[in-house]
Amino acid sequence: MYTGITNNIEKRLLAHEEGRGAKYTKGRGPFKIVYKKKFKSRSEATIRESEIKKLNSKEKNKLIC
Numbered sequence: 847m848y849t850g851i852t853n854n855i856e857k858r859l860l861a862h863e864e865g866r867g868a869k870y871t872k873g874r875g876p877f878k879i880v881y882k883k884k885f886k887s888r889s890e891a892t893i894r895e896s897e898i899k900k901l902n903s904k905e906k907n908k909l910i911c
Contacts, residue, residue: 847906848877849898851891855882880910 848871852858861867863875871877885891901909 847903848874849895851888851895853888855879 848862848868850858850868858867859877859879862871862877865872883894885894898906898909
């Protein structure tokens with residue numbers, strides 16, 4: 847499961863689909879957004895991204911269900 851932050855989700859998803867963007871996503875598509883949340887600042891979003899990346903697979907699945 848890929849986790850990232852952006853201020854333009856449609857543009858970011860398209861970049862991943864086209865093989866641009868994060869190295870992790872190259873050749874791994876198609877992609878589906880399963881969780882998104884707006885934050886007041888990029889720093890708040892970065893903190894949440896870090897928290898999600900620390901979750902194990904079971905915890906991540908619980909988050910999106």
